Amino acid sequence: MHFTLIANSNFESTSRQVENLKNKTDINEYYRIPILDGLELLNAKSCTFDFPFHTHDTFNISLILKNTFYTKLTDRFLKAPVGTICITNAKQVHATLCDHYIGNSFFTFYVSPDVIKKLNNNQDVFFKDNIIDDQNIFSELYFLSLNLNKSDIHFEKRLKQVLTSLISKYSSNKEFSYGTKQLFQDFINNTFFDTFSLSKTALQFGMSKYKFIRLFKQETGLTPNNFILLKKIEQSKELLKNGNPIFDVAIDCGFYDNSHFYKNFKRFIGVNPLEFQNAFFAI
Template sequence: MTTARDIQQTFTRHPGLELRSTWQSTQPYKRHSHAQLSIGAILAGQTRCICHGQEYLLSPGDIIVIPAGAPHSCNPVQGQARSYHMLYLDSELPLAQQHIRSESLFGLYLAVVEKMTTSSVNALLAALTLRVGAGDMLRPTSQQVQQALLSDPVYPPSLDELAQRFSLRKETLIRTFKQDTGLTPGSFLNVSRVEYAKARLRAGDDIADVAYQSGFADQSHFHKTFVSYTAATPRQYARGRSISDNN
């Protein structure tokens, strides 16, 4: 099995848009979520994607729509290599998860990959809006737990404190949160820390500083957690190219 350091992959960035392109990878990763709308396209091999408890087997030409905040994993099938693109979009569109096989939509997707322009993104989103429905909302308690954890991911409130705040048994709070989000509060916190770390790495912060800023005990813990949720090392991610770069 390939390791994260061995994978041929690139990260290309534009304001409000990030493209991850990965080739011939057998690297798995943990269930996680993103603050952005995520849209994946399979180029070669197969991927087993599980999103909010629903399983999809993706093949070349397939597109998967993953709503912002939806827990998911997209891992290789029986250790076989696969190649794919993932687009992460800052979009307010409330699109529901969907597995799509459409030659025309796949063509629009590849146009975004090639051009990375606002017009190509808008064309893809317009086509998806016609095809994909809206997602479900979280219950108020789960929304408030998310907000509490995101308010201070470095020193978050404990589960006991949250349970007392919402007048719930700790077990009930965990069960409700997982039913709504697909993640335990602990996993959600790890995902939030990794997403914050990605933002700081994109901004050019030093990796050692990012580990501390994100709330990890040390750089080793940060590296291990980052790889387990992204299938990329922090250094690989930090080296991603901005479309506005001149070099």
Template structure:
């Protein structure tokens, strides 16, 4: 991960980029800077955390504040500027259009080009909080695989709002082969790209296989295998440190976070039931 930081008094701009996630750029800013109308070749989303601004897009003007999400399709002329002279804090996320198109194809195989999102604005407290959490997670110390998984999950959900699902189920023996491989190599932090290389498949095709067969991403499936194995070790009285290492988690924090998400209790609380 590379981070750039521009700071003056209470102003700041933090930028997340990572060569393992080349399709993504995320900005977290607190600034009163004003921008003229402009375009991006990326698909963009943004939220205000503090302060209000005027958001212009698709020949319309919006009073942009908390709980609203700005959606900017590639090549759309837009601007977003603070109403007052005070700084306003915001997240702005930019995604490569081709990456978005690949996610859209996991939802429907009947599209042959990137589909613009129909709305310039989403008014939803729930979706706003999910996007804010995603941005915070991307800036966290979570693994690249976890960040990629959360991005896939979030943007699949977003595009499902505007793209009809493909109804037919994919029948491919590679699905069972990949599952078997993950069960055998669960101690490794296998990336989507590694799976694609191993089975000579498009990584987004693998996502589609998993979503249509078990409604989860390959990474989430792998994490579930790790957690199920960790439960057996904890029942036998293994320490948290040894269990985390044995199951291939990056560290104890990584293990704790994922165990809590899936089992709804901490590894230590779970272990106490058996010792």
């Protein structure tokens, strides 16, 4: 009996430690700075949830700060150690897996393709190597990540310089295609996804829903459901940037309620809708 009490006590103590540890995680911060076409940044601190397959209109330049960073692409599985830079190109489908107990810490610069192209003498940019180990570039980007609000460090000038160095050393000018997107392109451009039905859509294409899912994923890198959810998230981001009330945004973008909206928004963006919106209206 005495042994059982000790075991239970140890178990309860360990459970409390795990719970306390998880309560200290996921304290992510989102920023928006009015430079470089509206630079957006994510400071992820001990993030314990996974980001599902998705894309961005921007180049994502992430500094890996704590724990190995795991990224899935459509054709590769990448491991980025602490102290390296992980880059996903604009429109590149990817997912991020985080440690569910200790968490992963990383800092991401979301940089417009137009800005990147301009820094490369108006030539297209593609990073074939997604993991870059360059301590000079890492250190400069890390310094900038710690000094976002310092007016005396010439933040914009230094960021342009380090991005130019990153592009010149590690990118290719060759335009990259993520695959042929002919079969579903008109469908994607002309469909209102709030009324989407998988069975009906597959029937329109003369195929089973399983074949539709397989071919759609081959062409887009995403399942139809994830693609539609991502479209809703992107639509909600624009409405939040314009200052629309969060409840109205949730309903207008086809979410059941605020809880459903908050949960899915954070899965893709890293912070909840209020934290994201605050980044655009912070004084």
